[in-house]
Each structure stands twice: as structure tokens, then as C-alpha cells.
Amino acid sequence: MTTLLRQNCLNHPSREASARCIGCHVFFCRECVSEHQGVMICAPCLAQQSSPTPRLQQSWLPSLLGWLTALLSLLFLWLIAFSLGRFLGTLPHSFQEQLPP
Ligand SMILES: [Zn+2]
Numbered sequence: 446m447t448t449l450l451r452q453n454c455l456n457h458p459s460r461e462a463s464a465r466c467i468g469c470h471v472f473f474c475r476e477c478v479s480e481h482q483g484v485m486i487c488a489p490c491l492a493q494q495s496s497p498t499p500r501l502q503q504s505w506l507p508s509l510l511g512w513l514t515a516l517l518s519l520l521f522l523w524l525i526a527f528s529l530g531r532f533l534g535t536l537p538h539s540f541q542e543q544l545p546p
């Protein structure tokens with residue numbers, strides 16, 4: 446513990462470090478580290494530890510949903526264009542049929 450007393454906090458140079466982060470091995474004061482699962486860890490390392498796995502799992506899902514939405518909207522647009530084309534194609538005939546000679 447003698448080496449700890451000589452170190453100062455990275456965020457607070459005037460304060461003596463009381464703990465060393467297990468993630469980045471940097472000395473911090475008691476205020477800058479928090480106990481997480483029995484080990485002392487700083488806030489940035491804690492955020493890095495807890496975030497990467499969900500991010501990797503979620504990364505492919507929005508793109509897949511985006512592709513599906515794009516495909517569906519394309520299909521929808523094609524259906525509208527197709528039905529509109531059919532409607533416009535049949536319109537003159539029906540008009541001609543309905544018009545009196
Ligand atoms: Zn750290």
C-alpha cells in the first residue's frame with residue numbers, strides 16, 4: 446500500500462489515489478472509482494465493460510430491420526404503381542363503354 450500513497454488521482458492531481466483501476470491500471474481517488482463485482486474500476490472502464498456485448502448483438506438487427514422495411518416499402522410502392530398502371534390502363538376502356546355513342 447506504500448506505492449498507492451505516492452500516487453495521485455488522474456482526475457484530481459491534488460488528491461492521493463486510493464485505488465487502482467483494473468481496466469486501465471490508472472490510479473484514482475475513492476471518488477473516481479467504484480466497486481464493481483468486487484473489483485475497483487473507474488467510470489470509463491465500467492462503461493466499456495458493460496456496453497460492448499449488447500452493442501455487438503444489436504448492431505446487425507437494425508440493419509436487417511432497415512433492409513426489411515426498405516424491401517417492404519419497395520414492394521408496396523411497386524404494388525401502388527402496378528395497380529395505378531392497371532387502373533389507368535382500364536380507365537379509358539370503361540369510359541368508352543360507359544359513354545353514349
Ligand atoms: Zn479504468
Ligand SMILES: [Zn+2]
Nearest residue numbers: 454457474477
Ligand atoms: Zn479523483
